[in-house]
Amino acid sequence: MTQLKPAEEMPGSFGLPILGETLRLFATQGWGLTKNYQRYGPIFKTSILGKKYAVLVGTEANRLILQEQADHVSSYLGWKVAMEHIFGRPMMLQDGEEHRRTRRLMAPAFHGKAIANYFDIMQTEVNNCLENWMESSPISIKNEFNQLALRIGIRLLLGVQLQSEVEQVEQLYNTLTQGALALLRLDIPFTKYGRSQNARRQLKAFLQKIISDAYGGLRQRKLQGNLQESCEVLGLFLAAVDEEGNALADSQIIDELIHLLNAAHFTTATSLTWAMVELAGRPQWREKLRQELAEVVGDEPLNLGHLKQLNQMTYFLKEIERLYNPAGVVLFRGVVKEIEYAGYRIPPGWVVIVAQGLTHRMSEIYTNPESFEPERFAPPREEDKKDSFALIGFGGGEHICIGMEFAKMEIKIFLATLLQRYDWKVTPEYQFNNYHQLPFQVEGKLQAQISNLNLKN
Numbered sequence: 001m002t003q004l005k006p007a008e009e010m011p012g013s014f015g016l017p018i019l020g021e022t023l024r025l026f027a028t029q030g031w032g033l034t035k036n037y038q039r040y041g042p043i044f045k046t047s048i049l050g051k052k053y054a055v056l057v058g059t060e061a062n063r064l065i066l067q068e069q070a071d072h073v074s075s076y077l078g079w080k081v082a083m084e085h086i087f088g089r090p091m092m093l094q095d096g097e098e099h100r101r102t103r104r105l106m107a108p109a110f111h112g113k114a115i116a117n118y119f120d121i122m123q124t125e126v127n128n129c130l131e132n133w134m135e136s137s138p139i140s141i142k143n144e145f146n147q148l149a150l151r152i153g154i155r156l157l158l159g160v161q162l163q164s165e166v167e168q169v170e171q172l173y174n175t176l177t178q179g180a181l182a183l184l185r186l187d188i189p190f191t192k193y194g195r196s197q198n199a200r201r202q203l204k205a206f207l208q209k210i211i212s213d214a215y216g217g218l219r220q221r222k223l224q225g226n227l228q229e230s231c232e233v234l235g236l237f238l239a240a241v242d243e244e245g246n247a248l249a250d251s252q253i254i255d256e257l258i259h260l261l262n263a264a265h266f267t268t269a270t271s272l273t274w275a276m277v278e279l280a281g282r283p284q285w286r287e288k289l290r291q292e293l294a295e296v297v298g299d300e301p302l303n304l305g306h307l308k309q310l311n312q313m314t315y316f317l318k319e320i321e322r323l324y325n326p327a328g329v330v331l332f333r334g335v336v337k338e339i340e341y342a343g344y345r346i347p348p349g350w351v352v353i354v355a356q357g358l359t360h361r362m363s364e365i366y367t368n369p370e371s372f373e374p375e376r377f378a379p380p381r382e383e384d385k386k387d388s389f390a391l392i393g394f395g396g397g398e399h400i401c402i403g404m405e406f407a408k409m410e411i412k413i414f415l416a417t418l419l420q421r422y423d424w425k426v427t428p429e430y431q432f433n434n435y436h437q438l439p440f441q442v443e444g445k446l447q448a449q450i451s452n453l454n455l456k457n
Ligand code: HEM
Pocket: 075, 091, 092, 093, 103, 260, 263, 264, 265, 267, 268, 271, 325, 326, 327, 331, 332, 392, 393, 394, 395, 396, 398, 399, 400, 401, 402, 403, 404, 406, 407
């Protein structure tokens, strides 16, 4: 039997006393993860502000942490420093039975029939957005997608339809998230953080009011016997009761809704930004996707059934997920029970980092991992099918993204509509094949000029 070594003996460096590798984190905006991986291999240690981290890379590590030994780690302890002060305790910051109970109650809003009900609002928002772009081109791509995805979120997740209220929530939400990275968390007036926390209080009060109003609507629907007919997520949350009679408390719903706005918008906006940029530089892929749309959709109005048949678009979007990791290149979990992995014992108190961004570029999984090849996901290659933890841009295991279908539907509706009606150019011209650059380091600078496809031809 091989002797397990203490985690301190892993390759890697704890950096300076107390600060650890904190300065390096800010200097590289990405922790130099790729360099450390090349230098130390698929398991290495680091330290940030006195906390010890073990970075794990590869499908086996992904499966162990996210699924097989999920009860040895805590999502709460992994994410709380970054998220709790902004979002409270949504289910992403819950563990074990508490997390499973919340997730069971939330799940109906993100599957099957409920998802189908979201199609029309998504399509309307996408059409409005593209019409505006035609009038105000050139547009700042990431900002526009942030706004689109946030508006879709506000309408579908909160059920807010009145334009003035949509704008009010948008503003409060943006002020709230501006405080997320404040170094000094002083909740006093005239500071960024104080304004952010004030926005959080106002947003909570606003949501409490729409929850109270929605209860009225719910009672009405109960009387009419169509309790499950709600067209937005909030209504389904209010109606949800599990087999033991548990329901979601108002305070929990409020935390979930604020977090959902976040989870649903920056990720979707990042995917759409890079899909649009990659397509701008790849005329053969624009052509391939347009041809597929012509075959599947033809002259019919786009519908959910069509989206499911867009295989080439699915492969294309998987390549965006693999190379751009829209939710970030790493996931955090705090260790609560010792983990044995790769010859080391990782004790409670450490944080493990699941480095999805590095798994996605392993040559053991993907052929020519640095090159953009959506066809790697098509038969016969199907490189992601070698292992269910090879492509984990939406996470894996118990905390796998609950909004995955919602996101994929929104992204496909946008791309289908864009490709069918418009053409576009992106400036400045993006340097492809630099997928180690983190999306947020570049995306703010990208602009698009769009034109009407029919006028061009
Ligand atoms: C391209 C779009 C998206 C990507 C790449 C993405 C990615 C992820 C990832 C990686 C996680 C796992 C986090 C972890 O394990 O710590 C996650 C969780 C989550 N996502 Fe998404 N997401 C996207 C869109 C959405 C949308 C549209 C929604 C809601 C409408 C959403 C709601 C959530 C929620 C609530 C969780 C927490 C799940 C749990 O803890 O059980 N996401 N997402």
